[in-house]
Amino acid sequence: VQLQASGGGLVQAGDSLRVSCAGSRLPLEAYSEGWFRQAPGKEREFVAGISRGGSRASYADSVKGRATISRDNAKNTVYLQIDSLKAEDTAVYYCTARSSASTMAIATDRGRYAYWGQGTQVTVSS
8 A cells, every 4th residue: 555645734833734644556444544753853653543444543642632533435545633733743744554454453653554655744833
């Protein structure tokens, strides 16, 4: 599967932003997807994940309550929306996917993901 992330940009603190990840060649519903982010000088970190079956989601504590990950199977696209954006949300956001035998499992370790998009920059000005 190939992944193409889009939707990043420059926003104000307190705004909302939705980034998208379009899949090609294979249906994303056959995979479990995740979003990671990497700020300058920091490690790439898990932000959110959705199970292959689509019924479960998991969020990092830093975005819990402000973020929503979702998948539109008809559009073969996964979304991440973050509300009440903060300056510390500034990072390059990467979408990723992995094969999963389980319909419920979500991985938070980036080493578990085989497929990565190119990243989209999100900058939050305070």
